[in-house]
Amino acid sequence: MDKPIGVMDSGVGGLTVAKEIMRQLPDERIIYFGDLKRCPYGDRPLKEVKEYTIEVADHLVRRGVKMIVVACNTATAAALDVLEERYDIPVIGVINPGARSAIQSSNNHDVIVLATQATVKSDAYRDAIHHINGSFRITSLACPKFVPIVEQLRYKDKVVVRVALHQTLKQLLDTSADTIILGCTHYPLLAGEIHDYFGGRKKVIDSGYETAREVSSIMTYGKTHAASGSKRNHLMIVNGDSTRFEYILRDWIPFIDYTIEEIDLEG
Structure with a gap:
């Protein structure tokens, strides 16, 4: 199944999880959402984090992802159970x-x-x-x-x-x-x-390593792995200014092809 995997975080931290998924599953395409405008989540009330997490996850679902990886511990704690009930695709926390x-x-x-x-x-x-x-x-x-x-x-x-x-x-x-x-x-x-x-x-x-293993296991069970051999261009969606995000992306995952898209969510 050539639908992308959605990975979300409050900022750049989730790139550590995305990198491990890319390493273990090189045929998969990732849509990453970094909510930089509202980062960090860790200092916010859990109710507010839940609202932001649902909004970002809804955005990824509209983009047609086959799975959502909540690559943020605070968002996982605040909203994983809600997301699991909300969607008919797998949702994994860290x-x-x-x-x-x-x-x-x-x-x-x-x-x-x-x-x-x-x-x-x-x-x-x-x-x-x-x-x-x-x-x-x-x-x-x-x-x-x-x-x-x-x-x-x-x-x-x-x-x-x-x-x-x-x-x-x-x-x-x-x-x-x-x-x-x-x-x-x-x-x-x-x-x-x-x-x-x-x-x-x-x-x-x-x-990140164990999360990527779980992603692979779930796709193996559901037979949703992408076809092999295609060159992947990953989409990086940034809520806010992407300058700092791209610097860390190039430093942390220099081996990938990607496109950055800036959006503007309220909050």
Whole structure:
């Protein structure tokens, strides 16, 4: 089925998930929606995030996607259940794949979740992990400095990143947790520095890999994989100015052909 996969996020963070889908499924075409005008979602009330998420998902459905990947932890926590009931196509979030990966990776059942304030308040990761294994200890920490570093293109400034990491994570240095979930899709752009900050003693989980595997599994079951061999031009829809978005896109996924379309949604 040569319909595209819809991937949505509040900004550029979901590109970490889109990149993994492109790597694992090179024959698939992606329509990506970055809601930069209203980014970040993580500082907004969950009710407002739900409204924005439904609006963006409706836009992708009108574009004819065969599946929606909610590549934003805050949006997943706020609206995944609503989207699953709203559409007759598969809708996948990033929280359950990340939770399952952490359960598989942790040896001592002690996990740290780094996320936005809204995701932490939702307890979405705690609920997802305890639904599978209630013996896990979960420590959740909001990291409000991290998304602006990525969105403002400062993620390559080692000094800025190290200062922000230390100010945010120093309270966790002596914890026994052996696994860290990056509970925001912006955070993988800081993954190497986070890993190094803890001296390599904690495994860092990026849910993008597991999410792409789930996308593939669902399409295999439904027999909706695209035909092989075609060259794909991915469509990047940006609500707002696309300048920063395109810089990060070229830096993070330099190997793709794409078209950028700017739109203007209220909010």
